[in-house]
Amino acid sequence: MKQIGIGLAGFGTVGAGVFKNLAKNRALLSERLGVELAVRRVAVRDLKKARSVEAPADLFTDDWKKVVDDPAVQIVVELMGGIDEPLALITRAIEAGKIVVTGNKALLAEHGKEIFDLAAAKNVPVFFEAAVAGGIPIIKAVRESFVGNHILSIHGIINGTTNYILTRMTDAGLDYAEALAEAQAQGYAEADPTLDVNGWDAAHKAIILASLAYGTWICPKKVFVEGIEHVTARDIAFAKILGYRIKLLGIIKADASGEIEVRVHPTLIPEKHVLASVNGVYNALCVHGDVVGETLFYGRGAGQDPTASAVIADLAEAACASATRRDCGFMPHGLYGDCKALDAITCQYYLRIPVDDKPGVLAQVAGALGASNVGISSMIQPESAGEQAELILMLHDATHAQVRNAIERIQSLACVKGAPLLLRVENFAA
C-alpha cells in the first residue's frame, strides 16, 4: 500500500498520543484511507528523556529542521508548543510545499493571518482541528458543516483545565492549587498553566473560532479576557444559592450591524442551561446558526487521546488533500465588521462587595450604581457575625464602561471595606 510520510515535531502529551494511536488503529486507518500513515521522523528537545510511549530510537532527532527537511516527510505535524520555533517550523514547511497539521492555538491566534496568507500563496493546506476543544470536531463543523449559515453566536466551555479546576473545587471541595496540580498530572494543562487559568488559552481558541466564523482574523487586543484566579469557593456557593453555576465561558457573537464581540471570562450560567452541567475536563459548545438553529457539541477538551483523535482526523484529511486544493484551511472574506469596543459590550453582572454592617450602607451602594445608570435585579446579604457584611448583587444589563464607572464610585465609599468582585452573567440571547 502507498505510504504517506509523517514528521512529528513534539513527542509530549499529544505527539506521543498521535504516535500511539496511529499504531493502535493502523489497519483501520489504512482501510479507510487507502494509504498508510507512516511516521518517518520525530523531533524532541531532550533525546535522553524517558518516554511513556515507545518508538524506535532511530526516528528521533533534537533538531526539528531535520523533520521538516526530510524528503521522506510529506506532512509535518507541529506539537511542540510555544510561538517562535513553531512559527519558524511551519513557515519552513509551507515554503517547502509540505502540508502542515498543528494543535498550537496560541500560535494561530497570534500569527494566523500570516500563516494562512503564506499557505494560500503556496497553495499548501494547514489543518488545526486539535487547536480548539480537544477531541470535539468543532473546527470542521464551523468551517464546513455550517458553511451555509451566518453564525449568530458561539458559547463555549473551551478550556479543560479550568473546567476541571472549577468542578473539583465545587464537587470535592479541593482548593485551587490542589485542583490545578491534578489537571497538570493528567496532561490537561499547558506547559505554562498560567495561560489556562488567566483565560488566555480559552481566548486563543475563541479567537480562532471567531475568525473562522466571521472570515477575518480577530486581533487579540480586541478580546476581553479574564481568568478564574479570583473566583473563590464562596462565590461558587453564592452563585449556587442564586441558581447559577460559574464556568469559564468563551462568548462569540455578531450583531445585526456585523460588529463582532469576543470575550472570555468566569460567567454565571443558569443552572438549568445545558452548559451548567458540563464538568471535569469536558468541553461543550453551543453554536447558533441562522439556518441550522441551536446545535450542541460535547466531549473531552484536553488530554492525550482526545487530542490525538483530532490530530489523526487532520492527518487523514491531509493525506487525501489534492495538490489543487484551493481552501488552505482559512478563507478570509469581508462580510462582517470590526470587533466591538470593549467598553460598549453589554451583559448582566454578579457583584460581591465587602461592606460595614451598618444602617444606610445598602442605600449608598445602590446610589453609586444608580448614578452610573446600573440597576439591581436581586440581592442577598448573608447573616454576618462581626462588623462587616457582604452584599451580593445581581445587576441588570449594563455596558462594561457603566459598570467600571459604578465600581469606581463604590470603591470610593467609606463603608466599602475591600475590593468588590465582579463576575459576568450570560443569558444566552443570540
Ligand code: NAP
Ligand atoms: P508537551 O507535553 O509539553 O510536549 C511538547 C513536546 O515538544 C515535547 O516532546 C518536547 O520535547 C517537544 N519540544 C518542545 N520544544 C521543542 C523544540 N524546540 N524542538 C524539538 N522538540 C521540542 O506539550 P503537549 O501538551 O503535547 O502540547 C503540544 C501542543 O499541543 C501545544 O501547542 C498545546 O497547546 C497543544 N494542545 C495540547 C493539548 C493537551 O491536552 N495537552 C490539547 C490540545 C492542544 P521533550 O519531550 O524532549 O521535552
Ligand code: HSE
Ligand atoms: N490546556 C488546554 C486545556 C489543552 O486545558 O483546555 C487543550 O487545548
